[in-house]
Amino acid sequence: MATADETEVPRGLWVEEPVGRRRLPDPVRTAAVRAVIVAAVTVTQALMAFFLTLTGSWLAFPMVLSSVASTVGATWAVLDVWVTRQVWNQRHGVVSVPSSTARRLRRERRQARRTARAEARETARIRRRAAGRLSQA
Structure with missing residues (x-):
């Protein structure tokens, strides 16, 4: 005896589903991608500085300095995303509520x-x- 599941039409491999949220505007998305890349580089530098410090290498001090500078840059990049989003919303109206x-x-x-x-x-x-x-x- 066939069950209800066996008589149904098989679904395709790819099923389109509606997206829950709207896509970010292009300038905001660009700033967000830039912030993620800068943050990834900063984390990599911090790890390198940590490992170089453990090994006692002379490169540890310059890496620590560059990690501090990269942290400032990453903070700036995240603020850039926030400001870009605010400016875009101000110019194009509020669409969320x-x-x-x-x-x-x-x-x-x-x-x-x-x-x-x-x-x-x-x-x-x-x-x-x-x-x-x-x-x-």
């Missing part, structure tokens, strides 16, 4: 534009109709 003020204002402006266009079409239609009647009389 449906009840946000920016969306409400955009909706009101859009409605006002639609109403103004409808009124302009109506007055133009009335003028055309009136002009047509005058020419026929």
Whole structure:
């Protein structure tokens, strides 16, 4: 006897599923990738400095100095991601919360534009109709 699972159509290897979150904007994503690369280099330098210190190598001191400088750079890169994200949100509006003020204002402006266009079409239609009647009389 076949069960319900055996009679179903087999699923393909690749199934498209909707994404839960929107993709980051390009400038923010670029800054985030840069920050991850800088952080990875910083961690690598810190490990090298640690191992060189354990072995007593003369390269330990320069590596420690460069690790400190890289830590400052990594902090700067993370702040760059944050600032870039804030600037992008400020320039392109808030899109994360449906009840946000920016969306409400955009909706009101859009409605006002639609109403103004409808009124302009109506007055133009009335003028055309009136002009047509005058020419026929």
